[in-house]
Amino acid sequence: MELYSYFRSSAAYRVRIALGLKGLDYRVIPVHLLRHGGEQLGDAYLSRNPEGLVPALDEGGRILTQSLAIIEYLDETHGPATLLPADALGRARVRALSLHVACDIHPLNNLRVLRWLSRELKVEQSARDDWYRHWVQLGFQALEAQLQSPGTGLCCHGDAPGMADCCLVPQVYNARRYDVDLSAFPTIARIAAHCESLPAFQAAHPGAQPDAE
C-alpha cells in the first residue's frame, strides 16, 4: 500500500494513525502542499486524485480518497474491525465524533482556505489566526460536551483507540500549533495525551514522517 501524504496534513495524519492501529505496512509518497505551487495540484497527482487533496491511498492500483472513507475501508477489509465499534449506536457515535472534526472544524482551517483569506480577502495575519482559533475553540467546546458521556473511556469511545481518536489527535496537534489553550477542554486533552503515548500515534506524527521539515 502506498499513501500519498504530506507530513502536516491533518487528514493524512488520520490515515497514518489508522494504518498503524491496524498494523499495516505502507509506503509514504510525499506530496508537498507548498512546493511548486502545490504538488497536489500538479497533473501527476490530479490524475490519481482529482480532488487535489491529500491523502489518497493506493491499494493494488485502486485509489481511495477521503480520510474517513479510507479508514472505514481499511477497517472493513483488513482483519477484524477495531476502529469502529461492533454495535450500530456505537458506530453512529464514533462517526459523529469523527465527522464533527472532519466537517465542522478542520475544513475551515485547511491551507487552501487560509490562503484564500490572505490572498483574496486580504485578511491580516492576526485576523486569520483568530479565524483559525475561533473554529477550533467552537468545535472543541462542542466536542468536549459530546465526550461527557458514558461512552467515553481512555479514548473517545471506550478504552481502545478508534476512528474518532484518529481524527482528534491531528486536530489537537493543529490546535497546539496555533496556541489554542487546551485547558478549557480537559477531556480532549486527556484523551489526546493517552493516544499520543501509543506507538501507532507516535509513528504517524508529522515529525516522524520522511517528508518532515
Add this chain to the structure above:
Amino acid sequence: MELYSYFRSSAAYRVRIALGLKGLDYRVIPVHLLRHGGEQLGDAYLSRNPEGLVPALDEGGRILTQSLAIIEYLDETHGPATLLPADALGRARVRALSLHVACDIHPLNNLRVLRWLSRELKVEQSARDDWYRHWVQLGFQALEAQLQSPGTGLCCHGDAPGMADCCLVPQVYNARRYDVDLSAFPTIARIAAHCESLPAFQAAHPGAQPDAE
C-alpha cells in the same frame, strides 16, 4: 422518529432524503437558524445537541448527530441496506463522494461561516458571494471528475439513489441559490435532475417543509 431540522439546512436536507428513501415516518421539529439569534444556539436545543447544528435525530430518546452518521445508522438499522453498496470498495466510493461534499464544499458555505466573513472580517456581499461560488465550483470540478468512472449510473453510484445522492442534491440546490453555472458540470446536473424526479427527494425539498418560508 423526530428530526430537528431547518428547511434550508443542507445537512438536514440530506437526512430528510435518506429517511424518505428508507420509507421511514418521522416528524419534523423545526429549529430556526436565524430567529432569536439562532434557535440552534438556545439552551433547549443545545441540551440535545451541544454542537448547535442541525440536524439531530431523536429515535426513542437517543439523539444522533452529524448527517452522514445518521444516514449510515438508518441504513444499518432499518431494513436491508440500500443507501450504501454491499461491497467494501463501493462503500468506500460512496463515502468518498459524500465526504467530498460534506467536508470539502459545504462547511465553507455554512451560515455561521458566511456570518463570520461579514461580521468579523467585514467582507462585502460580492466578495462573500465569490467565496461561496469559489468553493462550490472547485468542489464540483473535482466531483464531476470523480463521477467519470464506470461506477456512476443514473445516480452517483449505480442506478439507485444512495448516500452520495443524499449529499449531492442539497449541494446542487445551494449552488443554484447562488447562481453557480451548472453547465460546466453535466454529470452532476444530470444526476441531480434524475434524483429530483423521485418522490423521496421531492418530499425532502426545502420548499416542501413545514417551516418553509
